[in-house]
Each structure stands twice: as C-alpha cells, then as structure tokens.
Amino acid sequence: MSLAFDVLLALSLIWSGVRCLSVERLDRAIVLFIAFGLLMALAWARLAAPDIGLAEAAIGAGLTGALLLDAWGALKRRRP
Amino acid sequence: MTSGLLFASTGALLFALGLAGVILIAHLLRRILAFNVMGSGAFLILVGLAQDNDIPDPVPQAMVLTGIVVAVAATALALALTRRLHALTGEVELPRDEA
Amino acid sequence: MRRLLVGSGAAVFAVLLIGALLEPLPGGIDLRIAVASHMAASGVEHPVTAVLLNFRGYDTLLEIAVLLLAVIVILAGGLDPAVDRPRAANPILQSLARLATPPMIVVAVYLLWAGAFRPGGAFQAGAVLAAAAVLLHLTGLLPSWQRPALSLRWGMTAGFLIFLAVATGLLAQGALLRYPPAQAGLLILLVEAGLTVSLGLILAGLFLFLSRDPGDEE
Numbered sequence: 177m178s179l180a181f182d183v184l185l186a187l188s189l190i191w192s193g194v195r196c197l198s199v200e201r202l203d204r205a206i207v208l209f210i211a212f213g214l215l216m217a218l219a220w221a222r223l224a225a226p227d228i229g230l231a232e233a234a235i236g237a238g239l240t241g242a243l244l245l246d247a248w249g250a251l252k253r254r255r256p
Numbered sequence: 257m258t259s260g261l262l263f264a265s266t267g268a269l270l271f272a273l274g275l276a277g278v279i280l281i282a283h284l285l286r287r288i289l290a291f292n293v294m295g296s297g298a299f300l301i302l303v304g305l306a307q308d309n310d311i312p313d314p315v316p317q318a319m320v321l322t323g324i325v326v327a328v329a330a331t332a333l334a335l336a337l338t339r340r341l342h343a344l345t346g347e348v349e350l351p352r353d354e355a
Numbered sequence: 356m357r358r359l360l361v362g363s364g365a366a367v368f369a370v371l372l373i374g375a376l377l378e379p380l381p382g383g384i385d386l387r388i389a390v391a392s393h394m395a396a397s398g399v400e401h402p403v404t405a406v407l408l409n410f411r412g413y414d415t416l417l418e419i420a421v422l423l424l425a426v427i428v429i430l431a432g433g434l435d436p437a438v439d440r441p442r443a444a445n446p447i448l449q450s451l452a453r454l455a456t457p458p459m460i461v462v463a464v465y466l467l468w469a470g471a472f473r474p475g476g477a478f479q480a481g482a483v484l485a486a487a488a489v490l491l492h493l494t495g496l497l498p499s500w501q502r503p504a505l506s507l508r509w510g511m512t513a514g515f516l517i518f519l520a521v522a523t524g525l526l527a528q529g530a531l532l533r534y535p536p537a538q539a540g541l542l543i544l545l546v547e548a549g550l551t552v553s554l555g556l557i558l559a560g561l562f563l564f565l566s567r568d569p570g571d572e573e
Contacts, residue, residue: 178259179259182263183262186262190266190270193274193293193296196289197273197274197277197293206289209293212293216300219263219266219300222263223260225317225320226474227321227474227479228303228317228320228321230466230474230475230479231321231482234479234482234486235325235328235482238486239482239485239486239489239561239562240328240331242493242562243328243331243561243562243565244285244331244335246562246565247338247339248285250339250566251285251348254343254346261376261377264376265373265376265377268373269369271372272365272369272372273369276361276362280358301376305376313385313386313387314405317406318406318414319411321478322418324478325478326418326421329422329425332565333425333428335565336432336565
C-alpha cells in the first residue's frame with residue numbers, strides 16, 4: 177500500500193519535472209515548479225525527513241516560487 | 257526495492273532531466289528552473305541512498321537542509337543577474353559567442 | 356539534432372546512475388551509529404540539529420556566510436531603486452495579513468525552541484519569519500527595501516557574527532566549534548537564535564531587495 181503511494185509520488189515528481197521544463201507558457205512553468213516543490217516536501221515526509229520537508233515547503237516551494245513569479249512579472253512588464 | 261532506493265532512482269532521473277534542461281534551454285528563467293530540478297534530484301539521491309532498511313540517517317539530512325537554503329540563495333542571485341541583464345539589454349538569453 | 360543528442364546522453368547518464376545506485380556499496384560507513392553514540396554529548400536531543408550545529412557546525416557557519424555573500428552581491432549588482440509607489444491594496448487582504456503575522460512570529464519562536472528535541476530549528480524558523488515579511492510586502496503593508504539601514508545590516512550579519520564569536524571563543528579551549536558538553540545546549544540555542552533572526556532577514560531581503568525593481572519605469 178505504501179509502496180504504491182511511493183511509486184505514484186515518484187511518477188508525479190518526474191511528470192511535474194518534465195512538464196515544468198517543457199510547458200509553453202512561462203507562468204505555467206513556474207506554477208508547475210511550485211507544485212513540484214510541494215511534491216518534493218511529500219517525498220521528504222515519506223523518507224522520514226520531516227526537517228527537510230518543512231524547509232522544502234517553506235523555502236523550496238514558497239520563497240523560490242515567490243522570487244520566480246516576481247522576476248517573471250518584472251521581465252514581462254519591462255518588455256517593450 | 258525500498259522507498260529509499262525508489263526515491264534515489266527518481267532523483268537520478270530528475271538530475272538527468274535537469275541537466276538536459278540546463279544544456280538545451282536558452283531562456284534564463286527556464287534554465288534556473290532546470291537548475292533547481294537538478295538540485296532536487298541530487299538531494300533525493302543523497303537522502304534516499306543513505307536510508308537503507310528504512311532507518312533515516314541524520315547526516316545527509318542535515319547536509320540537504322543546508323543545501324536547500326544555499327540553493328535558494330543561488331536562485332535569488334541568478335534571478336538578480338537575469339533581471340540586470342534584461343534591464344541593460346532587453347534580452348532574456350545569454351549572448352552567443354561570435355566566432 | 357542537438358536536442359536528440361543531449362536527450363539520449365542524459366537518458367544514458369540516468370540509466371548508468373541508477374545502475375550504480377542499485378549496486379550495494381562495499382564496506383559502506385554507517386554514520387548513524389557514530390551519531391547515535393555521541394548524542395549524549397551534543398547538548399540537544401534531535402539528531403539532525405546535533406549534526407547541523409554541533410558535529411558539522413562548520414558547514415552551517417559557512418552556509419550563513421554564503422547567504423550573507425549572496426545578499427551583498429545582489430546589493431552590489433545595483434538594481435536601480437525605483438520610485439516607491441504603493442501597491443493596489445485590498446483592505447481584506449491587509450487585515451488578514453495583520454492577523455496572520457503575530458501567529459507566524461510565535462510559530463517561528465516555537466520552531467526554534469522545538470529544534471532541540473524534535474523536527475524544527477533555525478532554518479525553518481527563519482523561513483517562517485521571511486514568509487511573514489514577504490506576506491506583508493505583497494499586501495502592501497511593508498514597502499520594499501530601497502537600501503539597507505544600519506540596523507538591518509547589523510541584523511543580517513548578527514547570526515554570522517554570533518556564530519563566529521562562539522566558534523573562536525571555543526578555539527581557546529582547544530578546537531574550533533568543540534562545545535563543552537555541559538554548556539553545549541545553551542550555546543547552540545544562542546547560535547540558533549542569532550541564525551533565526553539573520554536567516555529571516557536575509558531570506559526576506561532576497562525578495563524585498565529584488566522586488567524594489569518593479570520593471571515598469573519605462
């Protein structure tokens with residue numbers, strides 16, 4: 177049962193990673209990256225590493241996502 | 257196959273995916289995304305491989321915790337450079353070498 | 356063509372890497388036993404915190420230095436300070452952010468204190484503090500930082516300076532960062548408190564210094 181969940185989680189990680197790098201629109205790519213970070217936090221929980229899970233959810237998904245979206249907005253607004 | 261090895265293999269795939277992305281993608285923001293995917297793969301290998309028989313090892317966990325914080329600093333620095341490049345030249349790709 | 360080449364190269368790399376991962380390591384060193392046997396002398400009860408701040412404290416010292424360096428480079432890179440225009444502020448979001456901030460600070464202090472004996476610690480606490488600052492900024496309550504005031508500079512370097520002071524203070528007793536077991540818990544809490552404040556300010560600074568350049572001045 178838990179192995180089935182692990183396989184599903186691993187497949188979702190790879191799928192969101194592939195989509196994040198291949199999707200056409202940049203804003204979707206960034207949102208997919210945030211989803212990827214949250215899936216990583218789940219993987220850390222499954223690997224019995226709650227410390228990393230906490231940090232990944234707050235920093236890897238939250239702060240990195242905010243930084244990327246802010247940069248995307250700035251690049252888009254400045255475009256002539 | 258234990259869940260540690262399963263996630264280590266996932267990490268290997270993510271690392272290769274990110275590596276291909278860093279080489280192939282020219283858009284700097286997307287390249288930063290690929291770099292982060294690559295880093296996540298390396299972290300998964302570190303923690304997953306050390307966890308055999310489902311008993312966690314605190315040493316790689318502490319290393320990865322440090323790594324995540326350093327990765328966000330590197331991402332912010334790369335974004336600052338990208339924004340600077342865009343402000344100066346209007347480009348979001350690095351200029352090609354003139355042969 | 357290049358796409359195909361790099362793609363197949365990465366695929367071969369991944370297959371070989373997975374093959375190498377599945378091979379059992381000959382004579383692997385099990386660090387878990389080494390950590391478990393020294394836990395009593397570490398001053399804390401949570402093994403990850405013990406590794407981060409005691410057994411491998413050197414890594415953490417260098418990490419906070421790297422973060423400080425990243426902020427300095429971002430400031431030196433010189434994004435042009437933009438005219439600070441207030442964002443379109445939604446009063447409901449603002450009052451929610453006002454309500455959320457005090458509990459976030461309490462959560463950060465709890466995580467810092469809990470790090471001694473359960474998952475938590477300076478990194479997570481600092482991340483929560485930074486998230487509170489970013490939330491206040493996004494709701495228009497906190498303007499982006501144009502240039503660092505003196506108190507902000509001291510706040511961002513405090514964690515590194517306290518850590519360095521503790522590390523060199525211990526040098527007098529024999530070795531860098533070898534805590535005496537009796538005072539280890541107190542010293543680690545002191546270092547972690549400094550790290551929390553500095554990490555919170557640095558991580559918030561990464562966002563607030565970058566976002567002072569809204570990109571639409573032209």
